[in-house]
Amino acid sequence: MEQRVSLITLGVTDVGRATRFYEAMGWKMDGGVDNEQDHVAFFQAPGMIVALWGRDKLAEDSAVEDAGGWGGITLAYNVRSPAEVDAVLEEARAAGGTIGRPGAETFWGGYSGLFIDPDGHPWEVAHNPGWTVHEDGRTTLSRADGPEGG
Amino acid sequence: MEQRVSLITLGVTDVGRATRFYEAMGWKMDGGVDNEQDHVAFFQAPGMIVALWGRDKLAEDSAVEDAGGWGGITLAYNVRSPAEVDAVLEEARAAGGTIGRPGAETFWGGYSGLFIDPDGHPWEVAHNPGWTVHEDGRTTLSRADGPEGG
Numbered sequence: 063m064e065q066r067v068s069l070i071t072l073g074v075t076d077v078g079r080a081t082r083f084y085e086a087m088g089w090k091m092d093g094g095v096d097n098e099q100d101h102v103a104f105f106q107a108p109g110m111i112v113a114l115w116g117r118d119k120l121a122e123d124s125a126v127e128d129a130g131g132w133g134g135i136t137l138a139y140n141v142r143s144p145a146e147v148d149a150v151l152e153e154a155r156a157a158g159g160t161i162g163r164p165g166a167e168t169f170w171g172g173y174s175g176l177f178i179d180p181d182g183h184p185w186e187v188a189h190n191p192g193w194t195v196h197e198d199g200r201t202t203l204s205r206a207d208g209p210e211g212g
Numbered sequence: 213m214e215q216r217v218s219l220i221t222l223g224v225t226d227v228g229r230a231t232r233f234y235e236a237m238g239w240k241m242d243g244g245v246d247n248e249q250d251h252v253a254f255f256q257a258p259g260m261i262v263a264l265w266g267r268d269k270l271a272e273d274s275a276v277e278d279a280g281g282w283g284g285i286t287l288a289y290n291v292r293s294p295a296e297v298d299a300v301l302e303e304a305r306a307a308g309g310t311i312g313r314p315g316a317e318t319f320w321g322g323y324s325g326l327f328i329d330p331d332g333h334p335w336e337v338a339h340n341p342g343w344t345v346h347e348d349g350r351t352t353l354s355r356a357d358g359p360e361g362g
Contacts, residue, residue: 133283
């Protein structure tokens with residue numbers, strides 16, 4: 063298995079509503095299905111794809127029981143400055159998300175906050191001075207200006 | 213918010229055990245923390261990072277209650293042929309994962325199966341003839357040889 067992820071699917075109650083939330087955050091759908099059989103939205107991200115799909119269908123497809131609630135996976139969106147953390151959290155609040163924790167300095171020397179989307183999926187929004195968010199959106203572990211390269 | 217994901221953190225019971233599972237799948241740690249205060253493993257993927265961290269700490273950091281079980285997020289690993297789906301599933305079984313469903317043709321014209329890692333996180337392993345897995349590991353929605361480009 064190569065060291066990579068192709069697709070993250072977020073199970074949601076209503077694909078239309080979830081799509082509108084991410085569109086309000088600035089995303090644009092790159093494809094999907096919307097007919098009597100199924101409703102899925104796809105978003106192309108750098109290197110991988112994000113999908114929104116009915117949580118009941120995703121649970122069945124994933125061969126798991128769904129008791130509801132959070133399941134031990136959290137996504138993070140890294141930005142290029144602490145101010146941008148606060149701006150994204152404000153954008154999420156305006157789009158109908160919930161602020162799980164406001165922006166604040168972290169024990170690991172960065173700055174982060176967290177929003178929860180309308181389907182309960184948490185997103186940490188973080189500025190980590192030791193990581194690099196490249197111009198094309200890729201995030202890498204090393205500091206771009208450090209001796210180890212970008 | 214740009215259309216991207218920087219980090220996926222998988223909450224696990226034992227970071228050492230979870231790391232050994234992904235190492236047995238062929239992954240190699242690119243960084244982390246392992247001291248009295250904390251234990252985290254980082255893996256660099258194309259465009260983003262995967263982390264393994266204690267599920268209790270991740271729940272607290274994510275401002276969510278954790279009732280256990282699955283939470284509506286499933287990852288997928290796309291490969292370049294149906295035979296590769298079966299090979300990765302066999303690799304997961306040998307590494308201590310559980311097969312949620314064996315490789316089979318799908319309603320969307322591809323071939324997929326699913327394994328569940330030792331912490332209960334499902335991974336679909338899929339060949340989708342309409343998507344492209346590039347040589348550098350990036351997965352994109354369009355067919356590389358189609359009129360829409362790769």
